[in-house]
Amino acid sequence: MDTKVQHDSAAPMIELRGISKSFGPVQANKNINLKVNKGSIHGIVGENGAGKSTLMSILYGFYKSDSGEIYINGKHINITDSHVAIEAGIGMVHQHFKLVENFTVLENVILGTENSFLINPALNNARVLLSDLASTYSLEVNPDALIEDLSVGHQQRVEILKALYRQADILILDEPTGVLTPAEADHLFNILRNLSKEGKTIILITHKLKEIMSVTDTVSVMRRGEMTATLETSKTNPQELAELMVGRSVLLRVEKDTTEVGDKSLEVHDLSVTDKRGVTALKNVSFHVRKGEILGIAGVAGNGQTELLEALGGISPATGTMKIDGEEIPLLGKGSDARSKREYGVSHVPEDRQKLGLILDFFAWENIAFGYHHKDEFNRNWLLMDNGKTREIAREEMAKFDIRPPTPNNLVKNFSGGNQQKIVLARELEQHPKVLIVGQPTRGVDIGAIEFIHQKIIDLRNKGVAILLVSVELDEIFSLSDRVAVLFDGKIIGERITEETNESELGLLMAGIEDGSGEQPVMESVA
C-alpha cells in the first residue's frame, strides 16, 4: 500500500499508520496508511461512502479512531479533539461553510480566538495579518464585508483565511468546488498552488477526477473504507482512477446514437420569473424541445436554472406560456401546481433530491408513489391507498433500476446519494412522461451510478420523450444533450448544436459574452 512516492528521507508532514474506524457494523476505515510530504497537494478520491470524510474527520479530531496512529511532522500526536488538531497546525475547510452570516469577514476570522475581554485588539491584529495573507496567496477579501453579502467563492476564501489565521500548516479541503463556478474553482486552485509553494501541505477531497489531475501532486484512491492505491498524479489518468474507485471498468461517457427527432413537444415562450424579493430571475426565456431530443441548459449555477425548473415543474408561479404537444398549460394560478403538470405528462427530476424530490423519513415504497399518489395504481378505492400494491410496484422498479438495497421497506434516508437519485428517477421515468424535466441528475452521485443514470436518460430520449436537461456540469451537457442553450443572468444568451460547438465557445457564453451577431438565438436550428 505504501508507495514509491516517498523520495526524500525527511519525515512526512502527515503520516497515518493503520487507522481503523467502524460505526456499528459498518467499517468506515480499514487499516489506512498514508504519507503526505510537506508542501505537496495530495488528493483523495473515492465514491460517496468510501470513507474519505471519516478519515479526514479522524485527522481533524471529530472522531476518534479505533486503532492506528497519527504523526504530524514526525511527531506522534494523539488527536482527541479539534483543539488538538488546530494546535498541531491542521485547518479544515468544510463542504458546508461554518460562518456566521451576519458577521463581517474580520469578526468571523477571529471568532474563538479573541483572547481578551474587548475584541478590538484581536480585530486590529487580524486586519494586519489578513492583508499580509491576502497579498501572499491572492486571497483578497474585503475584511469589513458581511458574509451574507459575499459570493460563495469569497466565503470559501474566508474559511481558508480562518484556517491560516490559526496558523495552519496543513489544510484539508472537503469537496471545495461543489459550489463554485468554473472560474472560481480555477482561482481556488491558484490559491492552493500558492499555498503549497509557501510550504503549506494540502489535502483535497473530491470526486472530480479533472480537479485531481489538474492540481494535485499525489493522489490516493479509497474504496469501501480501504485505501486501494496511492499514485503520483503525473503517472496516472482519469480512466485508471475511475476504475480504482469503482473496482471495475467504467464508461466515463455513455454511447449515444443519433435519432430522428419528432414534433415540438415542449414549447416555452417568454417565460419570466420574479422571485419573492422582487428580483427578476428569468427574463423572456423561449425555447422548445422536440420528441426524442435532449435540450441541455448550460450555465453557471445561480443564473436562473432553479427558477426555470421550478416554473416548469409547477413549484413556483411564472408568466409566459408553456405548451405540451400544442396544448397550453397554465404557469400561474389555478391548474399551475405540480400535480396538474404531472397530469399533463410532465415528469420532474428536481435539482435537490433531498429537499424536493424525496421524503427522507418515508419508506422507499412511499416515495415511489410521491407526487403520483392520486393515481389509480396506488389506490384501493376512493378513500384508502393500496400500500401492498405500492410496495409491489416499488419492488419491481427498484429491481429495474438496480437500487441497493432493493428493499422497499427501508427509509430513504438510509440509502446512499446515488441510490436516492435512482429512486427519484425510477418514480418519474416509470410514469411514462411525455416530457421530462431534469435538473442536475448526477449531483453528488458516484461514478458507477452516473453511468447508469445517463444511460436511462438516453434510453428515454430514444423512446421519443422530449427531455430538458439542466446541468452546471459541462461534461454532462456534452455527453447527453443534442442541443445546448446557455442561461446567463436569467436569459438564454446563445444556443448551439452540441456536435458543432466546444467547451471554450460555451465557456464564453456562460461568462456572459454574447454572440457576435447580437441577435436572439435561432430557435429552429434543428428543424
Place this chain on the structure above:
Amino acid sequence: MKNLPKWVDLALIPLINLFLAFMISGLVVVYIGENPFRAMQIIINGSLGSAYGLGYTLYYATNFIFTGLAVAVAFHARMFNIGGEGQAMVGGLGTALVCLFIDWPHWTIAFPVAIMSAALFGAAWSAIPAYLQAKRGSHIVITTIMFNFIAYSMMVYLLVHVLKPKGQMAPESAKFVAGSNLPSAHDIFGWFGMAFPKSPPLNITFLLAVLACFLIWLFIWRTRMGYAIRAFGWSETAAVYAGISPFKIIMVSMLVSGGLAGMMSINSVMGEAERLLIDSVQGAGFVGIAAALMGRSHPLGVFLAAVLFGVLYQGGAELEFEMPAVSREMIVVIQALVILFTGALENLVRVPIGKIFMKLNTKQN
C-alpha cells in the same frame, strides 16, 4: 443511533422515562416523610384496583385520548396545536347548545348530533389560527395559545350573561334535557346483566374514543390525505414539489385536530356534568400535549399514554385522600415530573440508550 430496534424505541425508552419520573417523585415523597412504596401502591390500587377506581381512570383517559389525538394529528403536519384547551371549551358550547334547546326523545339520536356539533365548534375554533398560519404565516403556537384565552373569556361571558338560568348563582348552564343523557358504564354493564358501580363518570364516550383512535390511525396511515399530511410534515418543499397544497394540509390537519379536541366535551359535558360548567376542560387540553408526545403521535401510543395519565389523575386523588401529608400540589408535581421526563427530557434517556445499543451491535458483529 437512527436504527434502534423498534421495541427499544417504543417500549423500553418510555418505560425508563417513567421509571425515572417515579423515582424522583418517590424521593419527594420520602422527603415529606412518607413511604414512597405505599404511595405507589395507593396510586395503583386507587386507579386500577377496583371497578370504582377504573371507572374514574378511564373517564379521565377518555378526555386525554381526544385531546391527545388532536395534538397528534396536527403534529403529523408539524402544526403544534397548543389550543386543545380552548377548542375543547368551545366544543363544549357546541355540545351544550344541542343538549339544551332540543327535546331529544332518546340519547341515540342526541349522541351523533352532539358529536357533530362538538366537532364542528372545536374545528371552527381552530380554523381561525389555521387560516392565519396558512395565509399569513402567523405562528400556530402563538395564535392557538391566544385563542385559549379568548375561548375562556368568551365562555365566562356566555355562562354569566347568556346561558345561566335566571336566579341561579353559579355561572353554569341549566341541566341538559333528560333525553340527551348518555348511558354510563353502570347502565351499559347493566344491559348485559353485569354490575358496575354507579358513581364513576365513565360512559359510552370511552368507546367513541377507542373508535376515534382506530379511525385516526386509518386516516393518517391509510388515506391519501394522511399520506399528504405526513409528507408535508416531513418536508414542506418536497410536498409542494409533489403538488400537495400547503394551505389545504394546514387547514385539514388543524380542522381535524380542533374537531377531536371539541369532541372531548362529549365525555365531560354531555357524559358527566350534563350541564355546561365554566371549567369543563380542566387542563385536559394541555395533558393531551403530553399524551401525544409520550405516545409518539401514534393513536395506540396516545391511548396508552392517556390511560397512564388517567391513572395518575385518579391515583393522585386517592393518594391525596389516603396520605394527608401529600397535598394536592404534590400530586401535580408528580404529574409534572412524568410529563417532563416522558415529553421534554426524552433525549436524556434516548441518547445513552442509543449508545449502549450501538456498542452491543458492534460486539455482535
